[in-house]
Amino acid sequence: MDLNRPALPLQNKAARNKAALAASAIAVALLLSACGGGAAPQGAEQAAAADPASGANASGAVNICGVKDASGIYKGTAEAFTKANGKVTAKYTEIGATTDEARTQIVQRLEGKSTECDIFLSDVIWTSEFASQGWLLDQTELVEANKDRLIPSTVETTKYQDKYWASPFFTNAGLIYYQKDKVAKPETWQQLYTEAAKAQGNGFVYQGKQYEGLTVNFLEMLYSAGGEVLDDQGNVKIDSKETRDVLDFMSKGLKDGSADRAVLTYNEDPARLAYESGKFGYQRNWPHVYRLLNATPLADSFGVAPLPAWEGGKASGVLGGWNLAISAHSTNQAGAVAFIDFATTPDWQKHVAMDYSQAPVNEAAYSDPAVLEKMPFATELLASVKGAKPRPISPVYPQISQAIYKNVYAVLSGTDSTEDAVKKMADEITTAKASF
Amino acid sequence: MATKTIAPSAPPSAPPSAPRTNARDRAERRLAFRMTAPSLILMALVAAVPIGYAIWLSLNQYSVRTAGLSRFVGLDNYIAALTSQEWWAAFGQTFTFAAFSVTLELILGTAMALLLNLAFKGRAVLRTVVLLPYAIITVVSAITWQTMFQPNLGLVTNVLSTLGLPGGDVVWLGEHGYAMAVIVMADVWKTTPFAALIILAGLQVISAETYEAAELDGASKWQTFLHITLPLLRPAIVLAAIFRTMDALRVFDLPFVLTRGANGTESMSMLAYTQLRENRLVGEGSALSILTFLTVMVVSVIYIRFGGGNIRDVAKEEQ
Numbered sequence: 001m002d003l004n005r006p007a008l009p010l011q012n013k014a015a016r017n018k019a020a021l022a023a024s025a026i027a028v029a030l031l032l033s034a035c036g037g038g039a040a041p042q043g044a045e046q047a048a049a050a051d052p053a054s055g056a057n058a059s060g061a062v063n064i065c066g067v068k069d070a071s072g073i074y075k076g077t078a079e080a081f082t083k084a085n086g087k088v089t090a091k092y093t094e095i096g097a098t099t100d101e102a103r104t105q106i107v108q109r110l111e112g113k114s115t116e117c118d119i120f121l122s123d124v125i126w127t128s129e130f131a132s133q134g135w136l137l138d139q140t141e142l143v144e145a146n147k148d149r150l151i152p153s154t155v156e157t158t159k160y161q162d163k164y165w166a167s168p169f170f171t172n173a174g175l176i177y178y179q180k181d182k183v184a185k186p187e188t189w190q191q192l193y194t195e196a197a198k199a200q201g202n203g204f205v206y207q208g209k210q211y212e213g214l215t216v217n218f219l220e221m222l223y224s225a226g227g228e229v230l231d232d233q234g235n236v237k238i239d240s241k242e243t244r245d246v247l248d249f250m251s252k253g254l255k256d257g258s259a260d261r262a263v264l265t266y267n268e269d270p271a272r273l274a275y276e277s278g279k280f281g282y283q284r285n286w287p288h289v290y291r292l293l294n295a296t297p298l299a300d301s302f303g304v305a306p307l308p309a310w311e312g313g314k315a316s317g318v319l320g321g322w323n324l325a326i327s328a329h330s331t332n333q334a335g336a337v338a339f340i341d342f343a344t345t346p347d348w349q350k351h352v353a354m355d356y357s358q359a360p361v362n363e364a365a366y367s368d369p370a371v372l373e374k375m376p377f378a379t380e381l382l383a384s385v386k387g388a389k390p391r392p393i394s395p396v397y398p399q400i401s402q403a404i405y406k407n408v409y410a411v412l413s414g415t416d417s418t419e420d421a422v423k424k425m426a427d428e429i430t431t432a433k434a435s436f
Numbered sequence: 437m438a439t440k441t442i443a444p445s446a447p448p449s450a451p452p453s454a455p456r457t458n459a460r461d462r463a464e465r466r467l468a469f470r471m472t473a474p475s476l477i478l479m480a481l482v483a484a485v486p487i488g489y490a491i492w493l494s495l496n497q498y499s500v501r502t503a504g505l506s507r508f509v510g511l512d513n514y515i516a517a518l519t520s521q522e523w524w525a526a527f528g529q530t531f532t533f534a535a536f537s538v539t540l541e542l543i544l545g546t547a548m549a550l551l552l553n554l555a556f557k558g559r560a561v562l563r564t565v566v567l568l569p570y571a572i573i574t575v576v577s578a579i580t581w582q583t584m585f586q587p588n589l590g591l592v593t594n595v596l597s598t599l600g601l602p603g604g605d606v607v608w609l610g611e612h613g614y615a616m617a618v619i620v621m622a623d624v625w626k627t628t629p630f631a632a633l634i635i636l637a638g639l640q641v642i643s644a645e646t647y648e649a650a651e652l653d654g655a656s657k658w659q660t661f662l663h664i665t666l667p668l669l670r671p672a673i674v675l676a677a678i679f680r681t682m683d684a685l686r687v688f689d690l691p692f693v694l695t696r697g698a699n700g701t702e703s704m705s706m707l708a709y710t711q712l713r714e715n716r717l718v719g720e721g722s723a724l725s726i727l728t729f730l731t732v733m734v735v736s737v738i739y740i741r742f743g744g745g746n747i748r749d750v751a752k753e754e755q
Contacts, residue, residue, distance in 0.1 A: 104713060111503075133503040210698035262587035264610035264698075274588055395501055398714045409698055413610065435717070436497050436507070 055338035066121025172320030202281035317388035403428035513723035534684035545631030638672025
């Protein structure tokens with residue numbers, strides 16, 4: 001509409017109706033512009049496989065596509081690979097400013113059978129969804145060939161229907177940051193919550209907004225308490241005593257002052273900013289926060305710990321991080337294999353930690369002296385990574401995660417009882433799994 | 437086609453005599469139709485094809501497990517949506533949002549327009565400056581509002597607790613009611629200038645003579661506003677209300693950034709987005725989009741019926 005002439009009188013009724021209709025139509029068209037288009041029937045069963053030996057004779061260009069390269073790791077890896085390889089040139093193309101945007105862009109390219117990208121940077125939770133659609137090259141042989149240099153838990157994130165569909169590039173796991181001058185290093189969640197409730201400035205901040213991050217925060221505790229969402233056969237196991245215990249525990253924490261009620265509005269950054277104000281004792285966040293905290297007045301007073309254990313249980317966590325998936329429509333699969341081979345070498349994995357502060361998928365890197373100098377919390381990080389498990393692996397993961405975070409949020413915010421929320425969670429996950 | 441205009445100030449247009457039906461008239465009409473046909477066809481393609489396609493999508497289910505697999509399900513997607521608690525919750529929440537935000541925007545917009553209509557130095561500059569909030573990308577302003585209401589750190593919460601006012605210790609975006617209030621405030625802040633501009637244009641076409649006559653008759657300022665300004669402004673206000681309501685019923689970005697739909701703020705558009713984009717349930721999501729579209733259309737028709745009737749009365753009185 002033209003702002004300079006907004007009061008132009010509407011003509012007669014018919015014209016006004018038409019204007020309203022057209023405006024509404026545009027609204028719908030905008031809403032719908034994203035959907036549409038379907039790939040030809042092709043499932044994971046018919047997918048072609050990547051040949052691990054092909055990388056040695058590769059040549060030509062390889063294009064890696066994914067989210068905005070904030071730390072420089074993707075472009076850096078592509079450059080280093082091009083220099084080291086000599087025959088294959090790799091470049092990184094940013095196709096989305098945020099994770100959600102990148103996923104939309106990737107799905108559009110995969111549905112449209114685009115040959116633009118040879119490798120997609122896949123969030124660990126997308127891999128099974130992409131694989132189920134027959135969009136990816138089967139990397140089972142490649143992963144098997146590289147398995148001895150990869151941390152097993154990170155390899156599990158690429159598995160769908162007993163095959164591997166990607167190679168892990170770098171991983172991620174939650175850590176506890178704590179104020180050494182106020183609180184003790186937490187061994188168990190119970191101890192952390194008790195300590196956090198003791199004094200005004202001891203409180204615990206985490207990611208409690210209604211979004212994916214809440215699923216992660218909840219599952220970290222559920223896994224350590226011995227609970228699970230789906231078992232190995234894919235049966236829904238969320239309706240359990242462990243789920244109830246964890247929900248009661250978290251919601252009690254909000255009531256007795258262990259955790260500030262503000263966490264209900266926090267995702268990663270607000271949680272970090274709140275902690276940086278110095279008004280809290282504990283923070284659950286990702287490894288990248290370490291570097292940021294070092295630039296604040298808290299630099300000398302904070303400590304890093306792996307996620308604590310559940311009382312009487314073990315320490316666990318939820319894996320984040322990024323995998324390298326080869327597009328089924330790649331025109332340079334050999335080049336893609338060569339790139340993946342390079343990116344997962346123990347030597348380059350050290351650079352992943354030293355140059356870009358990301359968590360390597362190679363265990364030896366964590367004890368390398370050069371890495372420890374740049375990343376003093378590498379030992380704690382490795383403990384978190386090794387204890388962590390993937391989120392439920394399913395092509396309908398987004399729906400499963402919504403069922404978790406919406407119902408957990410309802411309990412935490414006090415709008416639903418634990419009992420009802422657990423039942424709803426189980427029902428919704430069962431419905432999601434039965435999706436057509 | 438009748439060309440009678442409805443704005444009070446518009447000059448009387450073509451005489452409203454019955455159309456003559458001689459041969460030359462008919463030929464002219466045919467020619468006019470032929471000349472406008474290309475653009476009419478283009479408009480139909482641009483508007484109708486996507487809607488038709490969306491309707492087709494909404495009558496099918498598309499597999500999220502096997503690529504390319506789909507099945508025709510008739511109205512099942514609609515039945516599922518209309519029997520779900522989620523849809524009706526989003527429906528109610530969207531209307532609550534629209535009612536509060538549009539009402540506030542019209543009241544404040546009228547006040548702002550009256551101020552901007554006064555003769556003072558720098559008026560032209562100010563008229564541009566008030567549009568600034570409208571020019572800011574909604575997602576950016578949403579993040580700003582989120583920061584302002586952040587507990588412990590936010591500007592608003594800090595000011596409230598420093599002054600000892602209620603609300604300082606409330607986690608605004610974490611509570612029912614409060615969260616909706618923040619979203620309404622963010623929307624009012626952003627789009628009031630737009631409403632004000634439409635109303636200002638309406639204000640400018642009210643002739644000075646009308647006011648002079650009122651003054652001669654000894655009407656007070658308040659009486660003048662109530663009996664001259666407001667009735668003559670009605671067409672502009674209704675127009676602003678239609679635009680704003682249609683926008684408000686499609687609200688997406690504010691709740692998406694501020695709460696992700698938590699605490700009773702999920703809108704109809706957000707629901708459709710989640711199904712279409714996040715879950716890739718194309719059929720189910722399209723049905724939700726069509727339902728949102730129908731809701732907006734029904735509301736627009738009601739507006740035009742009732743608001744429009746008033747406009748005609750005003751125009752008639754003028755004549």
